[in-house]
Amino acid sequence: MNLTQQLVNGIVLGHAYALIAIGWTVLLGVARLVNFGHGQMYMLGAFVTWYGVSRLGLPYIVSIPFAMLAGVAVGFIMQRVMLRLTLKQDLVSIMIVTLGFGYVLHGAAALTFGSTGQILETPLSTQDIYWGDLWFTYQDIAIVIVAILFFAALKYTIDRTRIGRLARMVAEDPQLAALAGINVKRVYFGVFAFEGAAVALAAALVAPRTPILTSMGFDEVIVTFVVVVLGGIGSVTGSYLAGLALGLFTAFFGAFVSPAYATAAAFAVLIAVLVVRPGGLAVSPGGR
Amino acid sequence: MKALKTLAAATLGAFVLAGPALAQAQQPVKVGVIFPLSGGAGPQGQHVTQAIQAMASIINESGGVMGRQIEILSRDDESTPAVGVSRANELISEGVSVIIEGWNSPVTLAMQPVINRAGILDITAISKADPILSGEGNPLAVRLNSSNSQDGAVIAKYIADRKAKKIAFLTENDAYGNGAQESIEAELKKINYEYEKVAEEKFPFSQADFRVALTNVRAANPDITVAINANEGLGMPALIRQAKQSRLPGQLVTAVGTVAPSVISVAGEAANGVVGADIYFPDVEPFASNEMNKKFVAKTKEMFDYTPDKYMALGAAALQVWAMAANELKTLDKEPIAKRIRGGTFDGTIFGKMQFGPNGQLMSDHKLFTIEDQKIVVRSASN
C-alpha cells in the first residue's frame, strides 16, 4: 500500500471538498440560509466551463470567470425570488425552495447540455506529474493552491475589511445591522452572489478531475453538508480544516477499509459528532 | 378544497377515458417499450428505443405481425423503479401486446410482477440481474442480454490464456458487480486455474473518482486488472482515464458489455489498449455478412444516423424474436409466445441463429476485443 500516494490523494480531495463547500459556509454563516441546490449549481459551473472551453473555444482561464458570472447570475435570481423568505428567515420554505431550484437547474441543464457524459479538459488536467512512485496532475496542484489562496483571502476579508465587518454584523443581528446603516438586503444579495461564484470556481477547478454529467451534484451536496456541519456552521477556518479532514478520511478509509462505504462512514462520524456534542456546533456566526 | 379535488378528479377522468382505444382487427399491434430516456442512462435508452423503432419499420415493411402494423409506444422509466411501474401500468391500460423493457435491474425487477399480473408478455432486453430469470416476478421471463455466469467464462478464459497470476478486481459494489466478479472467480476455479487475488476494491455505482482505489491496486502490481463498472456515462470512462493516468501496471480488462462505443468516446485516447468482450459487433463476422443484420444497420443509420451497438441490437432482436413467434403461432397471447421463445430457436435474426435456454436466457456468443485508435477491434477467433 502506497501511503504517500494516499496522502496526496487525500490532500487534493480535501482541498477540493473545502473549495466546494465554501460558498455554502458563508451563505450559512452570514445569511443563515441553506441551499439544497448547491450541487446543481456546481454541476452548472462545470458545464458552463466545459461549454466555454470546448464549444466556444475560450481559453480555460477565461472560461472560469465566465462560469463564475453564470453562478452569480443564478445566485442573484435565487435571492431575488427568495428575498421575502430570507427576510422572514422562513427556513422551512427556504430549504424546500432551494430543492426546487436544484430540480429546475438539473432539468434545464439536461435540456441545454444533453445528458451524455463529457470531459472537461484543461491545459492543467492533461499534464501528469510522476514523482517517484507518486502521481498527480497540475490540475491537482492548482486546486490546492487556489483553495489555500481563496480561504486566506476570504478569512482576511471577513476579519479585516469593511465588507467582512458588514457581513458579520448582518450575520449576528440583521435588525441591529439596519440601525447601523447597513443595507441588509444588499448584503444578502452579495452573499448569494458569492455562493454562486464560489461554487462555480470550485466546479471549474475540481470538475476536470472526473467526467461530468448533468445529473451530478448529489455527491457534492453530501460532501458540503459534512464539511459545513463538522467545520462548525459558518466557520471559514473550520470549513477548511473539515474539508481537509474529510479528504484525508476518504482516502485512508478507502485505502484501509473500502471506498464503497466512505461516504456512509463520513456521515456516521457526522451523526456521532452531533449526538456527542449537539451544542458545540453553533459557532459564532459571521464565519470566523 | 373540495373544488380542487373535484377539478383534479375531473381532469384525471377525462384523460383516462380518452386513453384506451378500441382494439379492432386492422388496428395496429401495440408494443410497449420502457427504457430510461432521461438521466445518466438517457442517451443509451433513447438509442435502444430508436433501434426498436427501426426494427418495427423493417417488420412493418415485410407485412407486420399477423398482417397488422406494429405501433411502438415508448415510455421513460427515469431509471427509477417507481416510475417504471407507473409507466408499465400506463402501457398495460393502453392495451399493449408485449412490453420490451429493462436497462436497470431494479427497474426490471419492479416492473416484472406488475406486467406479469396483467397477463402481458414481458421481454427484458438488457438488465442483467440473475433474479430476473428466477421466476419469482415472472414465471415466463425472457432475457436477451448475457448473464453474469456466461460473461464470467470468457474473462476467465482470457486470464488463463494470458497466464496472468496476479489478478486485481475493481468492482462496483452492487448485485451486478459482485455477481460478475464471483462468476469470473468461479469460472477460474472450474478450470482449476491457479492465481493470486492481489487486490479487490469495491466502490459505489455513482463513483467517478477512482484515485484512492487505483492507488491500492497499483501498489499490488497486478498482471491483470478486471474493471467491473456498469456506469457507462460516468464511472467506466472515468476509471479507464484514471487507470491510464495513474500508470496502472498490467493489462486492464473490462467486464463483458461494459465498454460500449459511447464509453470510448468519453474516455478518449485513454481507452486505447483496454481489453473487453461483447456479444455483438455490427461490422464483424458473423454479423457483417448477415443479411438481416445489414438491413438493420442500414435502417438505423437511415432513420437515426447512428450505427447500432450491442444494446440497440438486443432491443431490436427482442422485438424481432417476438414478432417471429407471433407470426408463427398466429397469436398475440402471452403464454404460447413465451413458451415458444423459452428453450426455442430462431433463424434469420440480426444475431443470426438465436437460441434461448429453458429459463428464457438467450445463449450468446462472446468475443474478446481490444480498443485500438478508439475503435473496437475484435481479436482473432482463436481466442
Place this chain on the structure above:
Amino acid sequence: MNNRPVLEAKDLKVAYGGNLALDLPHLAVRERELVGVVGANGAGKSTLVNGLVGWSRGTPKISGKVLLDGRDISGLPTHERVRSGLLLIPEGKLVFTQMTVEENLSSTSDETDLGQGRRRYSTDEVYGLFPRLHERRHHLGSQLSGGERQMLGIARALRLGPRALLLDEPSIGLAPRLVSTVLDTVRSLVDSGLTVLLVEQNVRAAIEVVDRLVLLERGRIIAEGPAADMRDDPRIAEAYLGAHVA
C-alpha cells in the same frame, strides 16, 4: 434657524395586526433640544422611536410622515434613514456581541459628506467621551457590562454622524449611579450641538436633564411641555414622581 424642528412627525400611526399602538398627530424636536418621552409600560414609547426609523422586530403597519430637517424620509428603508442622520439606539440588544469594541466602533459607511449639522465623531473623540470603552477596546461585546454596552451603543451612533439621536430606555437595568452618568452624558452631547429624543421610564432621572417632556398614554400624547412646567403637572407628579414632590 434655531426654531425650525430637526425632527418632525406628522400623523404617525403604528398598528400591530389591526391594533393601533401609536397615534401621533404631531411631534417636533428642535435643534439642540433634548425631548423626553415618558409613560407607563406599553404606552407606546418604544413604538414611537421605532416607528420614526421604520424599524421593528415585529411586522407593524406604519403610516404618516417623518421629516428630518424638513425632508420627508418616511418612504425610506431603515438603513437609509440611519444614513441620512436619524439614529436609533434600541432597547435591549444594542451592540454586536460577537465583535470587539473596536470593531463595533468601526465605520459601516464610507460616505464622507454628511451635510448640514452633522459631524462624524472620530474614534478618539468617543474614547475621550467614554474612557472605559478605550480600556476595553479589545473585548468582545458579549464581555461588556450593561453600562458599558449602553456607552458603546451611544458611541457607535456618534461614529455614524447623527443629526438626531433616538435613545430607547438607556437607563434600563443600570445601577442608579450609572443612570445619572449616562443621562449626564446625553445632556452634554445635546449641549455640544446634538438633537435628542429620549425615551425613559425613569421619569425622576429624566426630568432633571430634558428640556421638554412628552407624556404618552395608550399610544397618544396626553401632556407636553417644558420640563420645569411638567414637573408640576399632576399627571406626572402623581403617577411618576410620587408624593414627596413639592
Place this chain on the structure above:
Amino acid sequence: MSHGMKTILLAILAVLGFFVPMILGGSGAVYAACVLIAIFAVMSYGLDMIVSDLGEVSLAHTVFFAVGAYTTALLSASAGFGPLLSLAGALLMALLVAALLGLVTLQLREFVFSLVTYAVAVVAATVAQNWSFLGGSDGLRGIPAFEISLLGFSARNDRELWPVAYLLLLAAIYVVSSFRRSRLGQAAMMVHLNPRLAVTSGVDPQRTRLQVFLLSAPITASAGWLYAYQRAYISADVLETYFLILMLTAVVVVGRRLLLGPLVGVTLILVQEKFFSFGGYVDKIILGSVLILTLSFLPSGLVGIFAPLRTLFARRQAPLGKPIPERS
C-alpha cells in the same frame, strides 16, 4: 353548523370518496393511480405533522417509508406473515427507528436537524444497497398478494387493493385531524410558534417533539407497508430523493396545515406525472418551479390563489380545511 351536522357531512364525503375511481371510469389505470395516490398521500401525512405542526423539515421520512416496506417484504416473503401481522411489524419497527432517530436529533433544530435527517437517509440508502439481508441492490422479491384469510379477503390487483388503500387513507386523515385537536397537537403548535410560551405553559418541547416524531413515523411506515404489497417488490429506490421531493411538495404546495392538503398535493403531482408528462426533464422543471413559485410568492400555498373561494369553504368545512396562519 352544528357538530353533528359536520360529522354527518364528513361521513358522506368519506363514503363518496370511495367511489371516486368508479366515477372516473373504473379502468385499471384509474385504480392504479388512485391506489398510488392514496399510498403516497398517507406517506406524506406522516411528514405533514413534522413540517406543518412541528415546523421542522425532516428529510428522513423516506427512511420510515422504507422501514415499512422492507419490514413488510421480509415478514411476508420470508416469514410468511399475513398483512395484519406484517403491518404490526412495520409499525413496531418504525417506532423503534423513530425513537432512535428522535433521541439522536432531540437537541437539533432547523437546518441542522434537516442536515442530520438527510445524513440518516443517505446512510440508510447505503445500508439498503449493500446489506444482503435486505436484498442489496437487487432488492426483495416474492412478496405475496394481499390476503387476509381470516376475513376471506384477497387483493390481487389494484382494483381489489383499493378498499384497503382507501381505508388506510381515511385512517391517516383521521389520525392527523385528531392529532391537531389533541393536547399533543396544541403543544406541538405552541413549540413551533412560540417555544418560550410553550415552556412557561408547562409544555416540554423535547418531549413534545419526540412524541410527534413517534406518531408521525408509523403513518409514513404504514404507506410503505401497503406499497410493498402493491408493488410486490422492494428495493433501495424507496429511499431515493424522488419520494422525498414528492412528499415535501405534497405537504407544502397546496398550503400548510390544511387537512386535505397532502392528499390534493399528491393527486396534483401524480396526475401531472401520469397524464400530462412532458418527459423527465421538463417534469423536473415544472415540479421545481411549482415549489419555488408557491413558496416564494404564495405564502399560504396554492389555496392562496383561491382566497375568496377559501373563505367560502372555510365556513362550510371548518373542521377540515381551516387554515391557521403560518409563523410570522
